Amino acid sequence: MVPVTxxxxxxxxxxxxxxxxxxxxxxxxxxxxxxxxxxxxxxxxFGAEAVTQLxxxxxxxxxxxxxxxxxxxxxxxxxxxxxxxGLLSRFDRFAAGRGEVLGTVLMGAVFTLTAFTCSVQFMxxxxxAAYREYAGGALPRLKTVLGILEIGIxxxxxxxxDLVWGAGLISxxxxxxxxxxxxxxxxxxxxxxxxHRRTFRISGARISAVFLLAPxxxxxxxxxxxxxxxxxxxxLPPPVGGVLRKGxxxxxxxxxxxxxxxxxxxxxxxxxxxxxxxxxxxFTGYTCINCRWMEQNIFARKEVFKVLxxxxxxxxxxxxxxxxxxxxxxxxxxxxDTVALPFYALTDADGNILKTAAGVxxxxxxxxxxx
Numbered sequence: 001m002v003p004v005t006x007x008x009x010x011x012x013x014x015x016x017x018x019x020x021x022x023x024x025x026x027x028x029x030x031x032x033x034x035x036x037x038x039x040x041x042x043x044x045x046f047g048a049e050a051v052t053q054l055x056x057x058x059x060x061x062x063x064x065x066x067x068x069x070x071x072x073x074x075x076x077x078x079x080x081x082x083x084x085x086g087l088l089s090r091f092d093r094f095a096a097g098r099g100e101v102l103g104t105v106l107m108g109a110v111f112t113l114t115a116f117t118c119s120v121q122f123m124x125x126x127x128x129a130a131y132r133e134y135a136g137g138a139l140p141r142l143k144t145v146l147g148i149l150e151i152g153i154x155x156x157x158x159x160x161x162d163l164v165w166g167a168g169l170i171s172x173x174x175x176x177x178x179x180x181x182x183x184x185x186x187x188x189x190x191x192x193x194x195x196h197r198r199t200f201r202i203s204g205a206r207i208s209a210v211f212l213l214a215p216x217x218x219x220x221x222x223x224x225x226x227x228x229x230x231x232x233x234x235x236l237p238p239p240v241g242g243v244l245r246k247g248x249x250x251x252x253x254x255x256x257x258x259x260x261x262x263x264x265x266x267x268x269x270x271x272x273x274x275x276x277x278x279x280x281x282x283f284t285g286y287t288c289i290n291c292r293w294m295e296q297n298i299f300a301r302k303e304v305f306k307v308l309x310x311x312x313x314x315x316x317x318x319x320x321x322x323x324x325x326x327x328x329x330x331x332x333x334x335x336x337d338t339v340a341l342p343f344y345a346l347t348d349a350d351g352n353i354l355k356t357a358a359g360v361x362x363x364x365x366x367x368x369x370x371x
Contacts, residue, residue, distance in 0.1 A: 030108020056320030058161035065157035075147030163286040164321035183216035234293040261316040268315035272349035280312040283343040285320040
């Protein structure tokens with residue numbers, strides 16, 4: 001959607017530069033409105049849990065992974081995906097004939113549908129428009145590079161299914177190795193396909209190759225459970241030991257394993273009654289990136305670890321997979337009236353709710369919550 005969006009706004013700005021901000025607001029409004037509408041429709045038809053279940057469903061993730069592989073092959077040029085020209089023409093006329101305001105909102109909606117259904121290759125008429133705007137010798141090479149990197153996105157979806165099933169086939173290191181190879185292959189392709197490869201001049205292909213090789217080297221440093229940055233770590237499967245090798249503010253792996261996480265609320269309540277401690281509940285998901293960020297960057301901090309270990313019976317309740325998936329999801333919906341992830345709750349040994357919190361928090365906010 002990047003060339004599509006740039007092409008659309010370049011075309012608009014070229015006509016009436018004073019309305020650029022208005023178009024941007026309308027475009028964003030189309031995205032926001034269509035996401036809300038999709039969420040409301042799915043929730044109304046299938047229940048409040050449907051959206052999160054859909055996102056975490058292993059078969060949906062495998063399907064999306066396969067679709068991204070297909071799109072990657074299409075971008076590289078190994079597969080030709082074509083949509084009937086008549087259908088594209090009718091869509092083009094419909095969007096163009098709605099007027100500038102509604103047309104811009106429709107573009108935002110199209111952006112949403114593309115992101116939501118991963119159907120970028122099927123928006124043929126828009127991509128054709130972008131190609132006309134930015135045609136040139138670099139475009140085929142750009143398509144091939146994007147196709148190579150899109151294989152990495154496919155691996156992400158397949159990895160989600162692997163996490164939910166607990167198969168352990170695509171580990172964190174496996175993901176990193178795949179990305180190192182893909183970035184290196186993309187860089188090598190740019191260098192070999194550069195028409196100026198036999199000269200010593202600086203070219204766009206060579207500069208782009210450097211920008212691909214640099215993260216390839218950087219990503220390789222994340223092997224063996226070493227951190228590659230909080231955001232990147234969150235996108236990858238969790239480390240085998242449950243915690244990454246970080247600085248002195250974090251507990252080492254052997255110590256972190258001492259935390260006993262109960263997989264169901266019932267088991268946690270039994271332990272709470274026996275020990276007289278309250279319960280800390282972490283509603284989490286195998287495919288929840290924000291959950292993983294909290295678990296790796298907040299739970300593993302020494303101060304947080306100490307409070308959880310000494311004061312609470314702790315429960316990690318997965319709502320998108322595992323043996324207690326349905327039970328945990330029903331508990332979160334019925335007792336806490338939410339499907340948000342991550343979601344944290346403190347209860348006493350009798351199950352009375354003491355405090356709740358949702359979303360990502362920094363260390364100070366999280367310590368205040370659990371203290």
